Amino acid sequence: MPDTPDIWTTLKVLTWTTGYLTEKGVENARREAEWLLCAATGLDRVGLYLNFDKPLSGDELATARALVSRRGRREPLQHILGTQEFDGLSFAVTPDVLIPRHDTETLVEQVLLRVPGARSILDIGTGSGCIAVSLAKRLPEAAVTAVDISPDALAVARHNAAQHGTAVEFLQGSLFQPVAGRSFDLIVSNPPYIPSTDLEGLQPEVRNFEPRLALDGGPDGLDAYRQIVADAPQHLTRGGWLLLEVGAGQATDVTVLLAESGFAATIVATDPAGIERVVGGRHGSD
Template sequence: MQEFAPPLTFSALVTTLRAAGCVFAEDEAELLQATAADPAALATMLERRAAGLPLEHVLGWAEFCGLRISVDPGVFVPRRRTEFLVRQAAALSPAPAVVVDLCCGSGALGTALASALDGVELHAVDVDPAAVRCARRNVGGLGTVHEGDLFAPLPRSLRGRVDALLANVPYVPTGDVALLPAEARVHEPRVALDGGGDGLDVMRRVVAEAADWLAPGGSLLVETSERQAARAEETVGSRGLGARVVVSEELYATVVIGTRPR
């Protein structure tokens, strides 16, 4: 007679997660139990998490701005700190608004902003085919997801019409990528992390074209680190945009905003 292992108890989940180094083991155990379809699925999910996969890849989703965003394996996981960028964009955007989400990953930023505002025309872009597939599920009928490098795949008709240009570009300096936690370094695409020598290479490419795409009064919003903020602000301002830095100490988030003059 075949013997079956008993279902995992909450205590067993927590013990295994703690042993794997999960700081919030109790919270993660609750999420695994709530998401698993059956005991076999729960055991598989626990095994994957204990092996070091990001929790969001194990669950298949991440919570972002109150939404459940699908996150496939190998796709960049939206960070809670980036909710600050979305809130800033929502405060600046008119209604209706034309929104572009560059380096969109799962499409979390554009989806969240389009869900918060009425009448958004949303376009999201990513160079990674896996991210594009994931973003298309999240964006759904809220907008269009394009595959390609930065502005290249966008319709030319958007030039001069974009009210909010969200650019959650990679900003980790190349030399620091190896220092990232394994969850990011091993399981997220390097193209979503590596920002070049000083971490600002992709941002510079975005800023170089941003003014041509922004509507009068439209804003570019870029997430960066505290130590990069001054250089990022200078770069944004050098392209004719009114630049400023906004910070959330609560979320440890730094955003550079560049606004095209009216």
């Protein structure tokens, strides 16, 4: 917003910010302007509307300018605010982790539907820890282990687990390497699945700010799935399940990988938008 001596009321800042973000190509500009102004003023959304005519203080205006400038550069709102809601919980997020998506809640839902009695769970590529922590909250009798190759991501995940009072075991390393010789009733993963050639076409928020390691799935987007599906049987109890989030249009290919590795009772589940989002299968027989 212009640095002028004008009186900037809550409504004036909100209106200007909405227009500015719209010009910068931000979707849902009005709602995001509200969130940014809430962060700058300490008000909630109801408070904003009850204080439309209230001028912002100098400090509030300076904070608002800084936050809006960051969002105008297409830095993700979640990085600016530092949190993202997932499965009814608030998770800290940083540029070191993939921002939790509500699509991924479908994976949590499928765990509760398919394997509610799992006593041991492995989350591969945990990132922010949103899946592992959510499952630890939902299935308190289960022992949850989460691995990630990035120590910085694990630091965020450990913080989130502590914030929600969950005793998740976090291990650093690639895929199954940190759990050599161990087996689990359930393995879950939301691996990188964007084909390498598609990365430059992603929204600036994703392309420029989220970790490439969590996005790049190789030439066809399936590199991580091939490795996970091939090695998972060695780490599943008999009758255990492997459940994977997949990108749009990948469900059939991943189902074939599961069948080729001997998984039975393969399933495909759609997210709220009707996109095939989760693929899974059972190892051996019950």
